[in-house]
Amino acid sequence: MERTFNATWLVLIVLTIISAVFANLDFAYAALIILGLSFLKFIGVAFFFMELKRANVFWRVLLVAFVVLLLTVVWAV
Amino acid sequence: MADTAKIDYKNIFYPPGGILLWIIIYLELLTFGIALVFMALNARTEPEVFHESRMLLNTAYGAINTVFLLSSGWCMAQSVHFLKTENFGKSKLFLKLTLLGGILFLALKSVEYxxxxxxxxxxxxxxxxxxxxxxxxxxVIHVIVGIVILLVLGRTLSKKPETLKVEDYESGAAFWHMCDLIWLLLFPIIYLLF
Structure with a gap:
């Protein structure tokens, strides 16, 4: 369990640094990449720190559907 | 602990942290989500204003605060784990580190404000x-409420750890992680996107 938490934390920090780097690049798909990385961080916290991976599939699907829908709408408008 | 019975998390009515807390989490995420969609819609009509304003924000502050909250979330997950294994000393230590992360977040946010x-x-x-x-x-209001909840849980953990229910502790932790989740939506969209 501790190893999973440690690995999750490390991945989240690396993703945060990558997001900040992409924000300062003048790159066509930067917004898409930033939102994609924030999706991964969101799922990392929910599924591993909050242990949603152990919850009923209903709660998992609901959260993933919410964040996918939100980030897609924000990107698309 | 008063109640160490195994919780069947696969049961739809018992997600980790409790069903009531998860309903609150979804409602909070929905509220922030709707506001962020409206923000993106406004950005479409005034792209220059949003870009120039976004450039006035300090991305480093936002990124450091993300690290504070993620590290705090990691400590909270560890604290819950150690509580479940009845290692109260380590659980308390990680709870204090969780609170430190929250306080550092608020301190940097104050500087930014x-x-x-x-x-x-x-x-x-x-x-x-x-x-x-x-x-x-x-x-920020959510973070302050989260700190108060963790202080109350920490008091029980220090004085009467045997009376602390895992479900209550998980609920407090879930609220704290919710602050992470909200920030993980706010940071990229407000500080990085436009």
């Missing part, structure tokens, strides 16, 4: 800063 007020970038400066202040302050 001070800079913005000094520069005249207040809530009425433009539409972007209206959203910036409303959303980040609303999030």
């Amino acid at each position: 001070y800079d913005k007020v000094e520069a005249g970038l207040t809530v009425g400066y433009n539409v972007f800063f209206g959203y910036y202040w409303t959303l980040t302050l609303f999030h």
Whole structure:
């Protein structure tokens, strides 16, 4: 369990640094990449720190559907 | 602990942290989500204003605060784990580190707010800063409430750990992680996207 938490934390920090780097690049798909990385961080916290991976599939699907829908709408408008 | 019975998390009525807390989490995420969609819609009509305003934000502050909250979330997950294994000493230690992360977040946010007020970038400066202040302050209120919840749980953990229910502790932890989740939506969209 501790190893999973440690690995999750490390991945989240690396993703945060990558997001900040992409924000300062003048790159066509930067917004898409930033939102994609924030999706991964969101799922990392929910599924591993909050242990949603152990919850009923209903709660998992609901959260993933919410964040996918939100980030897609924000990107698309 | 008063109740160490195994919880069947696969049961739809018992997600980790409790069903009531998860209903609150979804409602909170929905509230912030709707506001962020409206912010993106406004950005479409005034892209220059949003881009120039976004460039006035300190991305480093936002990134460091993300690290504070993620590290705090990691400590909270460890604290719950050690509580479940009845290692109260380590659980308490990680709870204190969790609180430290939250306090560091608030301290840096205060510095950021001070800079913005000094520069005249207040809530009425433009539409972007209206959203910036409303959303980040609303999030700060959640962090403060989370700190209070963790302080109450920490008091019980210090004085009568045997009376502390795992479900209650998980609920407090879930609320704290919710602050992470909200920030993980606010940071990229407000600080990086436009």
